[in-house]
Amino acid sequence: MGSIGMATLEEGSGQQERTPVPDGIYNANITNCGWKVSVEGNEFVSVEFTLTSGHIDRRVWTNLNFKHPKENVQLIARETATNICHAISLHSLEEPEELLGNSLTIKVGLQSDDPKRNKILRYMKLKGSAPTPAAAANGAALVVEEDEPAW
Numbered sequence: 001m002g003s004i005g006m007a008t009l010e011e012g013s014g015q016q017e018r019t020p021v022p023d024g025i026y027n028a029n030i031t032n033c034g035w036k037v038s039v040e041g042n043e044f045v046s047v048e049f050t051l052t053s054g055h056i057d058r059r060v061w062t063n064l065n066f067k068h069p070k071e072n073v074q075l076i077a078r079e080t081a082t083n084i085c086h087a088i089s090l091h092s093l094e095e096p097e098e099l100l101g102n103s104l105t106i107k108v109g110l111q112s113d114d115p116k117r118n119k120i121l122r123y124m125k126l127k128g129s130a131p132t133p134a135a136a137a138n139g140a141a142l143v144v145e146e147d148e149p150a151w
Contacts, residue, residue, distance in 0.1 A: 020118045021060055023109050027053040027126055028060075030088070030104075033096040036063075043067040044077075045096045047084070049106060049120070060108055060118045080123075087123040 032048035045064040050057060064077040085093050088102035107122035 018116075020110055020116060021051065021055050021058050021108050024054060025105060025107050025124075026051045026055070028104060028106050030084075030099045030102050031059070033099045035096065042069065045081075047096070047099060052103070060106070060120060062120045083123045087125050089125070 028049040028051050030047060031050040032046075034046065035043055036046050037043055042065065045066060047062050047064065049060050049062075051059070062080060064081050065073045066077045066081075068074055068077070081093055084099065084104070085091070087104040088099070090098060090102070093099070103126045105124040105126050106120050107124070108118050109121045111117045111119045
């Protein structure tokens with residue numbers, strides 16, 4: 001294996017404190033997505049969104065608990081996945097990787113039980129954008145929303 005090459009560390013290269021993204025509406029790309037296992041041993045899909053407006057390059061996540069033992073948690077995961085798919089013009093979802101590279105608009109807030117963590121509150125189509133290649137492959141057409149979303 002090769003060397004990392006960091007024989008001398010630069011001044012001030014310590015950890016930065018993470019702060020949540022401020023409440024707001026942001027354009028984002030889905031930049032990472034895949035199966036993970038929780039501490040309790042439940043499989044879930046983690047979806048990473050990288051902001052492309054406002055706080056550019058900041059990331060927020062949502063977890064889709066498709067295989068949770070509680071039925072209501074699975075239902076929330078299916079509803080959230082459906083909302084994401086509608087926002088990126090996908091008509092089906094078989095594998096998490098199908099979400100990668102798609103763009104959308106998200107409404108971000110803070111978790112009520114942990115205000116130091118973000119929560120994605122809504123998933124919306126990116127205004128005036130053509131479908132991404134993944135969505136176009138599934139037969140999506142150009143989507144232009146005229147009205148502001150009602151929230």
